[in-house]
Amino acid sequence: MLLKRTHTCGELTKEHVGQTVALNGWVDAWRDFGGLVFIDLRDRYGVTQVVFEPEAGADLQSQARELRNEYVVGIRGTVAARLPGKENPKLKTGAVEVRAVELSVYNASPTPPFEINGPEPNEELRLKYRFLDLRRPELQRVFILRHEIGQLMRRVMTEMNFLEVETPVLGRSTPEGARDFLVPSRVHPSHYYALPQSPQLYKQLLMVSGFDRYFQIARCFRDEDLRATRQPEFSQLDVEMSFVEDEDVMTMMETLVAAMAKQFGGEELKLPLYRIEYHDAMERYGNDRPDLRYGLELKDVADVAEETEFRVFQQAKEAGYRIRGICAPGGAEKYSRKDLDGLTEFAGSFGAKGLVWLKVEAETFAGPTAKFFTKPEVQAKLRERFDAKAGDLILIVADTQAVTSQALSNLRARLAAELEMYDPRSFHYSWVIRFPLLAWDADENRYVAEHHPFTMPMAEDLPLLDTDPAKVRAQAYDLVVNGEEAGGGTIRCHDPVIQSKIFALLGLTPEEADEKFGFLLSALRNGAPPHGGIALGYDRLVMLYAGLTNIRDCIAFPKTAKGTDLMTGAPGTVAARQLRELHIRPNLD
RNA sequence: GGGGAUGUAGCUCAAUUGGUUAGAGCACCGGCCUGUCACGCCGGAGGUUGUGGGUUCGAGCCCCAUCAUCCUCGCCA
Numbered sequence: 001m002l003l004k005r006t007h008t009c010g011e012l013t014k015e016h017v018g019q020t021v022a023l024n025g026w027v028d029a030w031r032d033f034g035g036l037v038f039i040d041l042r043d044r045y046g047v048t049q050v051v052f053e054p055e056a057g058a059d060l061q062s063q064a065r066e067l068r069n070e071y072v073v074g075i076r077g078t079v080a081a082r083l084p085g086k087e088n089p090k091l092k093t094g095a096v097e098v099r100a101v102e103l104s105v106y107n108a109s110p111t112p113p114f115e116i117n118g119p120e121p122n123e124e125l126r127l128k129y130r131f132l133d134l135r136r137p138e139l140q141r142v143f144i145l146r147h148e149i150g151q152l153m154r155r156v157m158t159e160m161n162f163l164e165v166e167t168p169v170l171g172r173s174t175p176e177g178a179r180d181f182l183v184p185s186r187v188h189p190s191h192y193y194a195l196p197q198s199p200q201l202y203k204q205l206l207m208v209s210g211f212d213r214y215f216q217i218a219r220c221f222r223d224e225d226l227r228a229t230r231q232p233e234f235s236q237l238d239v240e241m242s243f244v245e246d247e248d249v250m251t252m253m254e255t256l257v258a259a260m261a262k263q264f265g266g267e268e269l270k271l272p273l274y275r276i277e278y279h280d281a282m283e284r285y286g287n288d289r290p291d292l293r294y295g296l297e298l299k300d301v302a303d304v305a306e307e308t309e310f311r312v313f314q315q316a317k318e319a320g321y322r323i324r325g326i327c328a329p330g331g332a333e334k335y336s337r338k339d340l341d342g343l344t345e346f347a348g349s350f351g352a353k354g355l356v357w358l359k360v361e362a363e364t365f366a367g368p369t370a371k372f373f374t375k376p377e378v379q380a381k382l383r384e385r386f387d388a389k390a391g392d393l394i395l396i397v398a399d400t401q402a403v404t405s406q407a408l409s410n411l412r413a414r415l416a417a418e419l420e421m422y423d424p425r426s427f428h429y430s431w432v433i434r435f436p437l438l439a440w441d442a443d444e445n446r447y448v449a450e451h452h453p454f455t456m457p458m459a460e461d462l463p464l465l466d467t468d469p470a471k472v473r474a475q476a477y478d479l480v481v482n483g484e485e486a487g488g489g490t491i492r493c494h495d496p497v498i499q500s501k502i503f504a505l506l507g508l509t510p511e512e513a514d515e516k517f518g519f520l521l522s523a524l525r526n527g528a529p530p531h532g533g534i535a536l537g538y539d540r541l542v543m544l545y546a547g548l549t550n551i552r553d554c555i556a557f558p559k560t561a562k563g564t565d566l567m568t569g570a571p572g573t574v575a576a577r578q579l580r581e582l583h584i585r586p587n588l589d
Numbered sequence: 590g591g592g593g594a595u596g597u598a599g600c601u602c603a604a605u606u607g608g609u610u611a612g613a614g615c616a617c618c619g620g621c622c623u624g625u626c627a628c629g630c631c632g633g634a635g636g637u638u639g640u641g642g643g644u645u646c647g648a649g650c651c652c653c654a655u656c657a658u659c660c661u662c663g664c665c666a
Contacts, residue, residue, distance in 0.1 A: 035623040049626065069616080088626055111599065111617055117627095118615065119601045124658045177666030197666075224665040225590095349592085349662075452666040550659095561659065 003074030003104045010046025012093045016079040027071045037064040044140050049097040050075050056101055063103050070109035076102040127566040146542045153237050156256045162213040167202035175516055176453050178222040189583040195221035201520055203240040204492055207531040208523040215239045226561045228550045240533030246475045246491050249532050250431055264545040265427045274430040281432050286409035291483025292430050293422035296412045298324050304381045310372035316398035323398040326408055327386035328415045331393025332359035352407040356396040360388045430480050437474040446507035451476050453506055455490040469505050489534025496524040
């Protein structure tokens with residue numbers, strides 16, 4: 001029988017003393033004292049202690065004695081103040097307990113595969129029994145936070161006059177970008193829908209339709225290999241607006257970012273947020289999404305290297321390599337020779353063929369290559385370049401632009417963490433702007449879009465489209481939080497002539513462009529307003545504000561690194577009949 | 590597709606150099622207990638050491654293969 005609840009397990013206080021209440025929930029713990037039985041009852045609001053006393057009758061007590069962890073029950077009883085000195089300050093409801101007069105067991109439960117309030121089980125088990133895993137208060141807290149972040153997004157966007165519109169999940173495959181998830185059409189043999197990588201084109205079309213300010217918390221799909229912060233399906237706050245340039249989109253988005261920072265980061269943000277151009281970010285941090293909670297900037301030391309007798313540097317110069325480094329304050333004391341070998345190996349994992357390290361001492365440098373850096377002017381220049389003091393550690397990589405950037409930016413992040421150069425609970429928000437429009441793809445022997453193919457070049461760079469496309473900067477902006485890309489967007493190309501020119505640079509013939517994007521070009525020709533937008537990674541923001549390092553814990557039913565669902569068994573096989581209907585013959589080679 | 594880590598009781602972990610009967614805490618089962626909330630006390634049960642092969646007098650430990658999970662490179666407009 002259902003004992004319909006009058007309160008949740010998180011709300012009873014001294015004010016309720018004397019009331020008759022009913023609670024529903026799961027048995028979180030039981031303590032049997034023979035004459036007295038305690039049950040901790042849990043729901044998503046909290047835990048309340050229920051006591052079964054002898055006065056309630058032997059039958060009820062013996063029923064209570066049968067209860068085990070994770071049984072789902074309803075109880076009716078009277079709220080009583082706890083005996084003086086017996087309050088539990090760890091519980092919101094710890095000042096009271098419910099003296100049970102009635103118990104209804106809705107469902108028994110076997111001994112669970114792991115303890116809901118015990119140590120965190122391994123992830124395989126958690127994912128297999130996700131419905132139990134999600135009972136754990138740590139995870140419940142994440143999903144409550146996720147809901148609150150979503151609500152804040154909807155409220156702030158609505159206040160700024162944005163309209164929520166849904167776009168299709170079944171769309172058509174686009175040739176650029178990530179691999180698509182495909183859905184075969186039953187009605188049209190050999191034709192396939194694609195799940196959206198983002199609602200990009202639809203939201204642009206909504207601008208052409210005059211919807212002016214659109215948003216959506218949209219599910220996106222990408223069939224690429226997964227990582228700690230990457231799932232095949234994820235959600236983003238997708239935004240598009242008309243009659244704007246890049247500053248307008250950033251300013252608008254800062255309103256939301258400030259609201260989130262205030263509510264979830266406990267911080268009053270100073271606006272506008274710091275902006276850094278892509279080129280400067282790459283130069284100073286070797287990364288287009290630098291973590292700016294700490295300095296540790298990259299410095300070019302090619303000119304100093306030239307003055308040394310170090311062969312590695314001379315060969316680097318001949319190869320046209322860059323010679324760059326960072327200086328870790330206090331690093332010489334922190335890192336042993338063995339640690340430094342570890343750092344060298346770490347740099348090697350990003351392609352660096354070596355890592356020059358110099359321990360800065362009062363008068364000299366120490367280290368296996370220090371003998372190449374003994375000239376007074378070399379010493380002085382390096383100290384000045386890195387603002388190096390005794391006890392610091394200078395790390396130098398000589399390699400291509402890409403390798404020095406990758407190796408040093410990763411070293412930078414690692415050193416800052418290990419040397420505790422920032423508060424890991426703090427947040428730093430910034431914009432990286434003016435990305436290159438195009439990147440040269442040597443494998444495909446053509447340009448590919450750095451962001452996506454619908455991006456507007458910066459007006460002053462438009463002439464370069466014809467002369468030096470690689471130099472064209474885009475009206476693009478990424479929101480970076482703590483070294484993670486929290487979102488990104490662009491001003492779109494609303495001019496069909498420029499759009500066609502970009503398609504051509506991407507290696508699309510006019511016919512191909514028309515075949516793939518004819519509807520977009522048509523829309524652009526039919527009164528497309530200047531427009532642009534942005535998308536914020538919803539799951540990533542939840543992860544950030546929840547203090548997590550893994551996106552799976554921000555998604556109720558996530559996939560493993562190989563894209564499987566350990567609970568449902570997806571992806572699974574299907575009946576031959578289903579395949580026949582879809583005109584698919586499996587290739588079992 | 591490549592690299593790395595892990596896999597021991599239901600769970601979290603331990604097990605020295607390859608050497609006795611693979612241990613502990615929690616959970617579980619039985620008993621006792623009227624104020625616990627990490628209850629306590631007494632007793633008990635629970636293991637094909639992921640799987641398959643190999644080396645060895647002897648393998649949780651060494652070798653090979655394989656599976657799973659995690660991290661990572663490539664990839665991710």
